[in-house]
Amino acid sequence: MNILIIGCGMVGSALANTLDARGHDVSVIDKSSEKFDSLSPDFGGFTTTGVPIDVDVLKRAGIETCDALFAVTSQDDMNIMVSELAQKTYHISKIFARITDIKKGDVFENLGVNVICPTKLTVTAACAAIDEHDTGIEVNFENYTVHFSTIDVPEEFISKTPNDIRYEKEEMLFAVMHKNGGFIMYRGQDLTFMEGDKLIFAKKS
Numbered sequence: 001m002n003i004l005i006i007g008c009g010m011v012g013s014a015l016a017n018t019l020d021a022r023g024h025d026v027s028v029i030d031k032s033s034e035k036f037d038s039l040s041p042d043f044g045g046f047t048t049t050g051v052p053i054d055v056d057v058l059k060r061a062g063i064e065t066c067d068a069l070f071a072v073t074s075q076d077d078m079n080i081m082v083s084e085l086a087q088k089t090y091h092i093s094k095i096f097a098r099i100t101d102i103k104k105g106d107v108f109e110n111l112g113v114n115v116i117c118p119t120k121l122t123v124t125a126a127c128a129a130i131d132e133h134d135t136g137i138e139v140n141f142e143n144y145t146v147h148f149s150t151i152d153v154p155e156e157f158i159s160k161t162p163n164d165i166r167y168e169k170e171e172m173l174f175a176v177m178h179k180n181g182g183f184i185m186y187r188g189q190d191l192t193f194m195e196g197d198k199l200i201f202a203k204k205s
Helices: 012-019 033-038 055-060 075-088 102-109 118-130
Strands: 004-005 026-029 046-049 066-073 094-099 114-116 136-141 144-152 171-177 183-185 197-203
Touching: 004 012, 004 075, 012 026, 012 033, 026 033, 033 046, 055 075, 066 075, 075 094
Parallel strands: 004 026, 004 066, 026 046, 066 094, 094 114
Antiparallel strands: 136 144, 144 197, 171 183, 171 197
């Protein structure tokens, strides 16, 4: 599948590396060429430097032949504008936009764009973590579901890191909630589990 990713920050680069490793043809756009340094040395895709809403930049990156587009910059408005271009001008059927503003996300989702809202996901996961009577909750994204589950950190995991976890297929560590109420969204950073932590996992089903 030909996939175009808008934004090569922490989310965009991780997404690009994962999709490339799975055999997809990946193209990434970012206005700063330095952001491409975060891509894996084994990344075999294509990179384009420029403003993502510039039609010439989009064409150089291959938008005319892409099957799916992920707009995952840190700017909601940029992601919205690119998604609208992809939908209305290039008629791309699979569009995913990262929108942090819940109100904007709800409105835009009604236009047929798959909205990925970190704010909503964080709230959902946090609620699941503190509700002693509900250790699991699901969020639907069109044709697939993400299941969030929460466990108290096992004793053998104390002082260990996320790399020590044996994950199930399609599973990842989403966040960690400390005993003092601190909530950390896991994005690959250095992290050590402590006594009293709750681990929040996300699994696609």
